[in-house]
Amino acid sequence: MPKAKVNFQQTQRQFADHIRHPDFNAAPADIEDRRLKIYRDLFFNNIESFLASGFPILKSIVDPQNWLEMVRDFVYRHQSLSPYFLQISEEFLRYLQQERETQPADPAFMLELAHYEWVELALDVSTLAIPEDIALTGDVLEQHPVVSPTAWRLSYRYPVHKIGPNYQPIEQELEAGGTTIIVYRNRDLEVGFMESNPITVRLLDLLETEQLSGRASILRLAEEINHPQPESLLAFGAELLHNLMDRDVICGFHQF
Secondary structure (H helix, E strand, O other): OOHHHHHHHHHHHHHHHHHHOOOOOOOOOOOOHHHHHHHHHHHHHHHHHHHHHHOHHHHHHOOHHHHHHHHHHHHHHOOOOOOOHHHHHHHHHHHHHHOOOOOOOOOOOHHHHHHHHHHHHHHHHOOOOOOOOOEOOOOOOOOEEEEOOOEEEEEEOOOHHHOEOOEOOOHHHOOOOOEEEEEEEOOOOOEEEEEEOHHHHHHHHHHHHOOOOHHHHHHHHHHHOOOOOHHHHHHHHHHHHHHHHHOOOEEEEEOO
16 A cells, blocks of 8 residues: 555544544644644534434433533444434434443433433434325224334333423332333324323234234233223223324224
8 A cells, every 4th residue: 555545544544533532632743723623623513413402301401511521422432333414313322322331420311311312303214104005094993903103112211201400200209110102203294202001002012913903902902901891991992092093103994
């Protein structure tokens, strides 16, 4: 390899290392620091701004200096698997889950909160779509309600949807069953969130995996939970399914 090319690659690598973490990596020789500062600030501020918009609640509850140090550690330590700017949030989540060394000031719920905030962008840009080859009207009990592929069921230990500057839960406040949330994207391409429960999620699982009518799915669920009066659940189940249809969590019907 020609010497000039080797020198250029070395300088390029040194420049990139310096931009990622100037405190740990010396700048290339013979480059004016005033010029380097422009690159340092532009690179860091762009990444920080995108993460701040993707994780606004996390940023709001973390000490400002700790937040900046977290972002700096991310750009220094993490090797991104994707070149796409929209996937920076996913790369940051991966960094938090796999690479970050836990700090004393880190909230115990930080990973769950970060995942919850990431899901909104992930679903917004997902290529999954509501199928077009289904009936849009039907009987929720007598036909087979279709669960939208853009309705994601999530379970957390912490009530992540309530966390903010004025509320940060502690271990002793956690409910035994945790927190269940359905995140969905409707036909208008709007992302919404609804608090749910394991029973509703199980009903959606049955509808998604079994070729059963709404009635049969509700009665199967009643059997699984040993409900003493299975038929009494039908009215409640029908109302629930209609509510889920209003949100496009149930997006139509398969014909038997």
